[in-house]
Amino acid sequence: MxxxxxxxxxxxxxxxxxxxxxxxxxxxxxxxxxxxxxxxxxxxxxxxxxxxxxxxxxxxxxxxxxxxxxxxxxxxxxxxxxxxxxxxxxxxxxxxxxxxxxxxxxxxxxxxxxxxxxxxxxxxxxxxxxxxxxxxxxxxxxQVSKATSIESSLVGTGFPYRDFDQLDTYIDLLKFLCINSQGIRRPGSAATDLAYVACGRFDAFYEYGLQAWDVAAGAFLVQQAGGKVCDFKGQNNYIFGQEIIATNPHNFLEFKNCVQKFMLK
CATH class of the missing domain: 3.30.540.10 (Fructose-1,6-Bisphosphatase, subunit A, domain 1)
Structure with missing residues (x-):
């Protein structure tokens, strides 16, 4: 064993x-x-x-x-x-x-x-x-943060660099979060972004166009730190499905619904 x-x-x-x-x-x-x-x-x-x-x-x-x-x-x-x-x-x-x-x-x-x-x-x-x-x-x-809403969340994301088909809706979501959250950060390393959710530096993270090696370790860390992870549909195909949402458990539902409103049009 x-x-x-x-x-x-x-x-x-x-x-x-x-x-x-x-x-x-x-x-x-x-x-x-x-x-x-x-x-x-x-x-x-x-x-x-x-x-x-x-x-x-x-x-x-x-x-x-x-x-x-x-x-x-x-x-x-x-x-x-x-x-x-x-x-x-x-x-x-x-x-x-x-x-x-x-x-x-x-x-x-x-x-x-x-x-x-x-x-x-x-x-x-x-x-x-x-x-x-x-x-x-x-x-x-x-542990993940205790932020309870988008309004009280600092959000991490990444900009698409291969697949630009969803860029317009992504920008619409980005605009909404710029107005309604505590701010947006784009460090440029999805693995680090997810680790930052796990330790509470970010309250939420989302991105599309990612590969398994970008998210597998970080998503696991978020879960082990008490957070929640899903794909844009709210399901579990976030490692190989090329899209991910990661948050603490308190703002998960609101944040997931927000991403879905824009990205699943």
Whole structure:
């Protein structure tokens, strides 16, 4: 039987070690090192090298586990366990010398996430949890906020950079929240945004056009910290469904209904 607490501890150590490599390489990035995977979607040798380092370090922890990783450096699929990895969430921030940027690692057992680590590199903040445990930030238990309404909420989001089909309705929702919430923030790293919901810095977060490696660890942290997560339809297809809502339990219904009003037209 796998000891998830022990695996989580080792996963944190891997994230922190690779994070040091990422930070050390930041000053060495040149324009020629940046590849364009698509419009506004960038990758560097640091992303690819970091992913390889993470995967090689994770392999001994659960030998029969597979990998779902952003840069595709390993494509093995496990029967029961699969790691979901973003080696550098916030690459655009990273190449511009802007924060935040993070490593996101989740472990999926069958259809459930059972472990999540988000390491925000620039502030040296490691958010983590495993099945049956609270959520932690650098050893301290964290919880979602107690905001009870949109009016009392600071909201995190991200701007679409691939799929612009819903951009008009997204802007309408953004306008509503600018007027009716305590403010909107767009840090540029969905994994970090979700970790911030988990620790109460954000009261709510929503975004569409995301991939599993962007949200798997962070969404798990939100739930372990007492929060709620769903897709725009209010269902559970938020890891692979490319859209997510994450809030505390007190403002969840109002916020979900608000997102649905604009985004499900």
């Amino acid at each position: 796998i000891n998830l607490e022990s695996v989580c501890k080792q996963t944190q150590e891997i994230a922190i070690e690779v994070g040091a490599f990422i930070k050390e390489q930041q000053s060495k990035i040149k324009t020629d090192d940046v590849e364009n995977k698509g419009k506004h979607d960038f990758v560097t040798f640091v992303d690819k090298s970091s992913e390889s380092r993470i995967i090689e370090a994770l392999k001994p922890l659960i030998p029969d586990a597979g990998f779902i990783a952003e840069e595709g450096t390993e494509t093995l699929t496990g029967e029961h366990y699969n790691w979901i990895i973003d080696p550098l969430d916030g690459t655009t921030n990273y190449i511009h010398g802007f924060s935040p940027f993070a490593i996101s690692i989740a472990l999926k057992k069958d259809d459930q996430i059972v472990l999540g680590v988000v390491y925000e590199i620039s502030l040296d903040e490691c958010f983590y949890s495993w099945e049956g445990a609270p959520a932690y930030l650098n050893g301290e238990i964290i």
